[in-house]
Amino acid sequence: MRSEPPELDENPRHGFPAVLWRTLENHPPPGLSRIRWRSPLRGPWLTSVFGAVLLVVLPIVIITGLLSYIAYGPKFGMAIPFDVGWLKLPSFDWPSNPSWLYRLTQGLHVGLGLIMIPVVLAKLWSVIPRLFAWPPARSAATVLERISLLMIVGGVLFEIVTGVLNIQYDYIFGFSFYTAHYFGAWVFIAGFVSHVAIKLPTMIRSLRSRSFLAVLRTSRADTVPEPLDPDGLVAPDPDPPTLSRRGILAVVGGGALLVAVLTVGQTVGGWTRHLAILLPRGRSYGNGPNDFQINRTAATARIDPALTGERWRLQLLGGPAPVVLDRAALAAMPQHTVELPLACVEGWSTVQTWSGVRLADLAAAAGRPSPGSAVVSSLERFGAFNHARLQRNQVLNPQALLALRVNGADLSLDHGHPARIIVPALPGVHCTKWVASIEFREV
Numbered sequence: 351m352r353s354e355p356p357e358l359d360e361n362p363r364h365g366f367p368a369v370l371w372r373t374l375e376n377h378p379p380p381g382l383s384r385i386r387w388r389s390p391l392r393g394p395w396l397t398s399v400f401g402a403v404l405l406v407v408l409p410i411v412i413i414t415g416l417l418s419y420i421a422y423g424p425k426f427g428m429a430i431p432f433d434v435g436w437l438k439l440p441s442f443d444w445p446s447n448p449s450w451l452y453r454l455t456q457g458l459h460v461g462l463g464l465i466m467i468p469v470v471l472a473k474l475w476s477v478i479p480r481l482f483a484w485p486p487a488r489s490a491a492t493v494l495e496r497i498s499l500l501m502i503v504g505g506v507l508f509e510i511v512t513g514v515l516n517i518q519y520d521y522i523f524g525f526s527f528y529t530a531h532y533f534g535a536w537v538f539i540a541g542f543v544s545h546v547a548i549k550l551p552t553m554i555r556s557l558r559s560r561s562f563l564a565v566l567r568t569s570r571a572d573t574v575p576e577p578l579d580p581d582g583l584v585a586p587d588p589d590p591p592t593l594s595r596r597g598i599l600a601v602v603g604g605g606a607l608l609v610a611v612l613t614v615g616q617t618v619g620g621w622t623r624h625l626a627i628l629l630p631r632g633r634s635y636g637n638g639p640n641d642f643q644i645n646r647t648a649a650t651a652r653i654d655p656a657l658t659g660e661r662w663r664l665q666l667l668g669g670p671a672p673v674v675l676d677r678a679a680l681a682a683m684p685q686h687t688v689e690l691p692l693a694c695v696e697g698w699s700t701v702q703t704w705s706g707v708r709l710a711d712l713a714a715a716a717g718r719p720s721p722g723s724a725v726v727s728s729l730e731r732f733g734a735f736n737h738a739r740l741q742r743n744q745v746l747n748p749q750a751l752l753a754l755r756v757n758g759a760d761l762s763l764d765h766g767h768p769a770r771i772i773v774p775a776l777p778g779v780h781c782t783k784w785v786a787s788i789e790f791r792e793v
């Protein structure tokens with residue numbers, strides 16, 4: 351800590367604020383005044399480089415995250431959390447074209463979110479003296495700045511922790527992951543927007559303060575601290591450098607690259623999928639044509655195999671009278687083959703070749719050829735994902751199938767035998783497995 355506050359002019363001189371400020375300044379928390387931040391690399395330029403990267407990438411993570419909420423179908427009450435009050439997003443029908451839309455948006459959300467972790471940590475490291483500044487605020491404006499800082503730091507760490515835990519484990523939270531991640535996101539967004547508004551001029555000025563190329567050409571021996579700054583990022587009595595600026599950029603960039611290598615396989619597939627160790631369900635399971643990742647096995651979903659054999663029937667509801675089909679009757683209907691991705695909210699996706707009956711044909715068979723929506727229900731008795739409501743465009747898309755086969759073989763029990771939903775651009779969670787009934791609705 352400096353003993354002399356750098357911006358004396360901001361200090362309130364009169365009345366209660368002055369007394370409060372002086373009291374705070376004279377009573378730092380024990381130990382705080384002994385902390386010395388000594389890295390010679392810390393400074394507005396370095397912070398601004400990390401900040402600029404996050405300023406470009408985090409909006410993509412934010413927007414794709416909000417799009418995922420919309421893709422879940424808030425108008426049908428399927429998005430979680432359901433009741434978000436005035437944080438309600440504009441709801442529109444999620445397109446079913448191009449088929450890779452959700453694969454792209456959610457792949458970017460999870461992938462870029464993971465890749466940015468080293469940059470976020472580096473950015474936090476670079477501003478650590480600010481987080482321990484005492485007194486915490488000197489004026490109403492700095493109080494606001496501090497609150498936005500708390501929201502952005504707390505928000506980003508909360509989103510990282512909940513997001514990472516959700517793709518590592520199933521349902522380990524005592525609360526809903528979706529609810530926590532959604533509200534946490536808004537805390538972060540509010541902090542992010544105000545932080546950018548406050549700091550953008552400083553960032554631009556700091557980036558201009560030295561040339562990036564010159565930094566890349568500067569060795570460790572020639573690395574000198576930035577000039578002292580009013581925010582107190584630059585150490586007044588720095589240690590000699592153990593790393594050059596280009597060195598720290600290489601460490602952070604290398605960290606981000608490493609996470610990228612361990613992540614992209616979940617989307618790109620092929621042999622790279624074996625590298626996707628951050629996505630436990632992103633690797634392959636099953637046998638032969640059914641050898642691709644399984645989100646939840648039949649055993650975990652407590653599917654009784656006896657109900658999926660000869661006794662299985664598909665019920666089509668919503669027409670003048672219920673229509674009941676067995677698997678032979680379904681197999682006798684016109685079959686269509688489509689190459690479509692299955693794209694999970696957890697970020698992994700995989701493209702497979704599915705065959706089965708068009709949902710549009712089933713709607714016609716049910717006696718409601720032009721439905722407003724359809725409710726698909728699974729044999730699965732429990733769990734939030736045992737049913738899904740599809741929009742009209744998702745039912746009527748010619749590629750939307752009730753799939754019986756994948757890659758030329760019958761679906762395995764784990765992949766939803768006897769029949770599952772596959773619809774272009776639909777979040778994987780709504781591609782219901784072990785389908786028992788489809789109700790075509792007027793609206």
Ligand SMILES: Nc1nc2c(c(=O)[nH]1)N[C@H]1C(S)=C(S)[C@@H](COP(=O)(O)O)O[C@H]1N2
Pocket residue numbers: 642643644645646651692693694695728729730733735736737764765766778779780781782783784
């Ligand atoms: N009945 C039922 N269908 C389900 C699920 C489920 O838990 N129960 N999981 C969904 C989720 S979250 C995904 S990502 C896909 C995964 O399909 P797969 O296991 O065949 O890869 O199935 C979906 N269909």
Ligand SMILES: [Mo]
Pocket residue numbers: 645693694695696778779
């Ligand atoms: Mo999923």
